[in-house]
Amino acid sequence: MTDLVVCGGGVIGLSIAYEAAKRCGWKVIVLEAKSVGSGSSWAGAGILPPGATVLPLDPIDQLRAASHAIFPQWVDELQSDSQIDVGFIRCGGIYLAKTIGELATLTANEVWWKEQGIAFERWNRDQVRAHAPALAWDSIKRAWYLPQECQIRNPWYLQALVKSCRKYGVEIHESEELLSIRPRDSRSIEDTYTVATSLGEIETRRACVTTGAWTRRVLQEFVPATQATEIFPMRGQMVLFRLPNRPCIPVINDGHRYLVPRADGLVLAGSCEEEMGFNNSTTQAMIDELRVWAIDLIPCLASATVVKTWSGLRPASVDGFPYLGRLTNFDNVFVAAGHYRHGIHFSPVTAKLMIEVMTGSKPSIPIEPFQLSRGHSYAS
């Protein structure tokens, strides 16, 4: 009898599996339809924007604050368990205002940053030049620097999660798809479940659905008579450049777009938000647009090699909140999905909260806003 079957081997499923095996000593199986991390998690940029240091009111800000605070210790443990460097650095983030509208928004953000206890500096041209000499200043009206912004290398982070999971005995089944979850014996007072997969059946005390952008489909098709989630795929495309040296240390944020300089000279340029269903391909038009935008900001990228381009399907929800909690009509089947643009950042806090929920402990931050029954309908 397995203690927990985690369905979906992205960053959320692997983090929950790691926490369950390490903290609770549970026997855990991760089911992944393709290969671990091959969904949105591999595709992400790994930006970890600063979290509040004063308890915020907004539920998403609460998740961000909690996850940002525990991230360094989470990384220390993971690196020590896996002996893999995950590329976590407190690199800071520069936020650019290029239009009057952006200037107004970022100036107003100062009030919000102050309220939340998030450190920031308003930078003039000389300060930007000193810290990011490669950045073209011409189109920029003003800049802000947030020193607590961090970054992580998601492919390395995923490798470290896999290795650490295995260290604590987690079985990871790749190319094995979840087909259904049903109560093992409805007459039994002990709630146990049969998880049917493309390769057989697993008996388990608990199951957790962590299938990212596929969660709405998975619950509709494979877990009958439960609450639907309003999760849908939101495509993001990415261009990876290689320079001989990194052009600057901080992440450059320009509206919804960003440049993430890695220590070894790789520079990620992203991204976009496209509603294309489950079509996960890149388009030449968007790749060209991202390339031109990136070169506009950092002109030396014009001579850089484009190493790779890709796209990923973010698990978006209608109200922007993830779904975290127990499934309706099941005592021990849970869901953790819909993290949209924050799944890498929120992975440690999601793992901790889900273990609290599964073990019946009081969640360390209120999770009511993330319950499945909150009822925001896509249709209405």
Ligand SMILES: Cc1cc2nc3c(=O)[nH]c(=O)nc-3n(C[C@H](O)[C@H](O)[C@H](O)COP(=O)(O)OP(=O)(O)OC[C@H]3O[C@@H](n4cnc5c(N)ncnc54)[C@H](O)[C@@H]3O)c2cc1C
């Ligand atoms: C371009 C881009 C940039 C991003 N940048 C950032 C960032 O800077 N910071 C940040 O925090 N987040 C970022 N994100 C968001 C982040 O990547 C996601 O929120 C996160 O990866 C979601 O993780 P997940 O485990 O829920 O989903 P996924 O990683 O998609 O994992 C779900 C897994 O479930 C599997 N699956 C589906 N159906 C089944 C089934 N029936 N049986 C078994 N397995 C199944 C899939 O194959 C998949 O591997 C970005 C995303 C994209 C696309």
